[in-house]
Amino acid sequence: MATKPPTPAVSETAAEESPDQTGAFESRIADGQTIEPKDWMPERYRRQLIRMMSQHAHSEVVGMLPEGNWITRAPTLRRKMGLLAKVQDEAGHGLYIYCGTETLGIDRAELIDQLLAGRAKYSSIFNYPTLSWADIGTIGWLVDGAAIVNQTILAKTSYGPYARAMVRICKEENFHKRQGYEMVATLAQGTPAQRTMVQDAINRWWWPSLMMFGPSDKDSPNSAELLKWGVKRKGNDELRQRFVNLTIPQAQAIGLTLPDPDLHYDEATNNWTFGPIDWDEFYRVIGGHGPCNHERLQARRHAHEAGRWVREAAEAYAAKQAARVHPEAA
Ligand code: FAQ
Numbered sequence: 001m002a003t004k005p006p007t008p009a010v011s012e013t014a015a016e017e018s019p020d021q022t023g024a025f026e027s028r029i030a031d032g033q034t035i036e037p038k039d040w041m042p043e044r045y046r047r048q049l050i051r052m053m054s055q056h057a058h059s060e061v062v063g064m065l066p067e068g069n070w071i072t073r074a075p076t077l078r079r080k081m082g083l084l085a086k087v088q089d090e091a092g093h094g095l096y097i098y099c100g101t102e103t104l105g106i107d108r109a110e111l112i113d114q115l116l117a118g119r120a121k122y123s124s125i126f127n128y129p130t131l132s133w134a135d136i137g138t139i140g141w142l143v144d145g146a147a148i149v150n151q152t153i154l155a156k157t158s159y160g161p162y163a164r165a166m167v168r169i170c171k172e173e174n175f176h177k178r179q180g181y182e183m184v185a186t187l188a189q190g191t192p193a194q195r196t197m198v199q200d201a202i203n204r205w206w207w208p209s210l211m212m213f214g215p216s217d218k219d220s221p222n223s224a225e226l227l228k229w230g231v232k233r234k235g236n237d238e239l240r241q242r243f244v245n246l247t248i249p250q251a252q253a254i255g256l257t258l259p260d261p262d263l264h265y266d267e268a269t270n271n272w273t274f275g276p277i278d279w280d281e282f283y284r285v286i287g288g289h290g291p292c293n294h295e296r297l298q299a300r301r302h303a304h305e306a307g308r309w310v311r312e313a314a315e316a317y318a319a320k321q322a323a324r325v326h327p328e329a330a
Contacts, residue, residue: 017042029230034160037103045229046104048222049159052231053101054111059123060094062115062296066130067139075133082179083136089172096169100161116301124282125212127290134187134194134201140180142202142209142247148173149243150213158230181250188254202251203259210274211282213240219279244272 022042028035035041064087071087074080098108114120125143130136148170155166187198214236217223226232251258262275284290322329 026229029158034163035158036160044225045231048226048229048231049162050101050104050106052222052226053097053104053162054106054114055121055123057094057097057101057111058115058120059126060090060097062122062126062300063143064090064094065296065299066126066128066292067136069130070133070136073133074136079183086140086176086179089176093165093169093172096165097162100159100165103161112304116297116304118288118297121286122296123212124285124290125208126296127285127292128204128208129292131204132197132201134184134198135205137180137183137187137198138201138205140176140178141184141250142180142205143212144173144176144180145247146209146212146243148177149239149246153233153239156233184256185254188256199256202256206258206260207277207281208285210240210244210277211285213237213243215279215282216277241271244274245270248272 021040025035025039025041025045028039035045067083067090068087071080071083074083098111101111102108111120115122125146130139151166151170151173155163155170157163157166184198184202187194214220214223217235217237220236223232223235227235248258248263260275262273264273265271266273285293
């Protein structure tokens with residue numbers, strides 16, 4: 001079943017790259033052209049994309065777990081259908097991005113091995129627990145809301161397959177965000193207990209949502225290179241600020257608060273200024289020591305083992321079909 005991805009036109013080592021090749025590549029990017037799988041690219045560009053896209057794909061798949069946990073406990077059929085569809089969408093997003101990553105010459109199976117071995121990152125946000133039903137609405141509103149801000153810009157990234165995957169993903173993420181916000185707004189107008197529950201969920205998810213955008217630009221080792229090559233079009237801080245500016249009026253509209261005593265509107269910059277982010281917590285979580293890191297990886301390992309027979313059956317079937325079409329190669 002595993003088909004070998006096309007080999008992109010890259011040099012084996014950075015030493016083989018001539019300044020002319022790099023110059024022509026950078027001019028294409030400056031010209032607004034996309035880089036496609038068979039185009040020449042610096043080895044470093046390819047590696048950076050594999051790193052970022054595979055982390056993104058892993059995030060989509062691990063991100064199914066906190067929400068999947070609530071499918072059996074959704075309060076109504078309508079909510080259950082919405083949540084099922086959302087979790088399935090996330091699996092699809094993972095698939096598009098894994099396929100996009102394969103165009104860079106790496107097999108999906110290898111990427112998944114890296115994840116299961118604990119050698120690959122996925123978004124910090126999915127290492128937090130979903131403690132109440134209100135967490136599901138809050139994830140839709142804040143987590144998908146943050147993801148859209150980041151991914152709308154990534155839809156203009158310089159690598160064609162990633163940019164195209166983002167266009168479709170953003171459309172679905174918009175639905176996720178809207179259904180989450182509607183859920184949060186409904187709870188905010190509900191009983192005092194529902195209001196308390198939803199405010200508690202927001203208090204727990206707000207700061208981790210801000211951390212999704214990554215460290216501040218001055219502490220972001222990859223940003224300068226990614227910006228130079230048009231992989232990123234905006235820095236981590238600018239996107240985080242955009243998310244804050246968009247979200248505060250939404251919270252105000254439904255009478256909920258955000259857990260930051262320092263929040264205030266700065267007329268001079270037209271931005272909502274926010275308090276300090278706890279970067280120690282962020283580095284703890286991405287270092288493997290968040291509240292649910294262990295549980296998330298265990299769940300993925302278990303799913304991988306439980307699905308082994310499906311992969312084996314699919315491979316055996318594909319081999320049988322291939323032998324029928326090309327009996328001489330069998
Ligand atoms: N979590 O130098 P930078 C979603 C790492 S999808 C974990 O600034 P970069 C949809 C970073 O990898 C959410 N690690 O890194 C959904 C690097 O480590 P490395 C995922 C993080 O790449 C909703 C180090 O810190 N979205 O939510 C995080 O330039 C609901 C230094 O950082 C994407 O992946 C983090 N938050 O910028 C699904 C979008 N932040 O690799 C289910 C694509 C940073 O050198 C349910 N990715 N790190 O060892 C990006 O835009 C970028 O990779 C950033 C990080 C902005 C995340």
